[in-house]
Amino acid sequence: MAALMTATCACASHPVSRDGDALALLSVEALRPALPAGRTARVERSTATGLRLDVMPEQARVFVDGRAMGLARHLGTLLPLAPGVHQVSVRLEGHATWRAEVVVGDRPEPIQVTLTASP
Incomplete structure (x- = not known):
């Protein structure tokens, strides 16, 4: 100074x-302003969490909590989601729909889906 x-x-x-x-x-x-004695600064870390999707066939559509998220091949390696319980479905015409209730924590949840052709 x-x-x-x-x-x-x-x-x-x-x-x-x-x-x-x-x-x-x-x-x-x-x-x-200085922090009061005994208090420390709170540093918020940006931690990416969500679903790590591995979907076959890649042209299947992914839905989370009833909302269309897009084609599996376009979603990348991590679908960001807030921690909590989510309803996930994967659909492709001519294939059986895959559905699950998934709990997302503070780390990405790996999900592997292989749709089977419906008769």
Whole structure:
């Protein structure tokens, strides 16, 4: 802070010489209040969870909680879902529909589905 008070500020056209001038140039958004004693900052980690789908045939459609998610081959390796219980179905015309209730936890749940042709 002492260096800031005696140097020329790059964002101003005049030298900063007093504490009041230095504080006026600081952005209020850059200042954060200190945490109370005994408290730590909470860091939220973004953990990707959901279903790791391996579906055959790949052109089957995937549905989660009654919502169409798309073709299995277009969904990639991880279908992101919130933790909890989900109703999953995989459908393809001319094949038996696969249905399951799946519990998604804090890690991706692997699901392997092979549809069988219906007679």
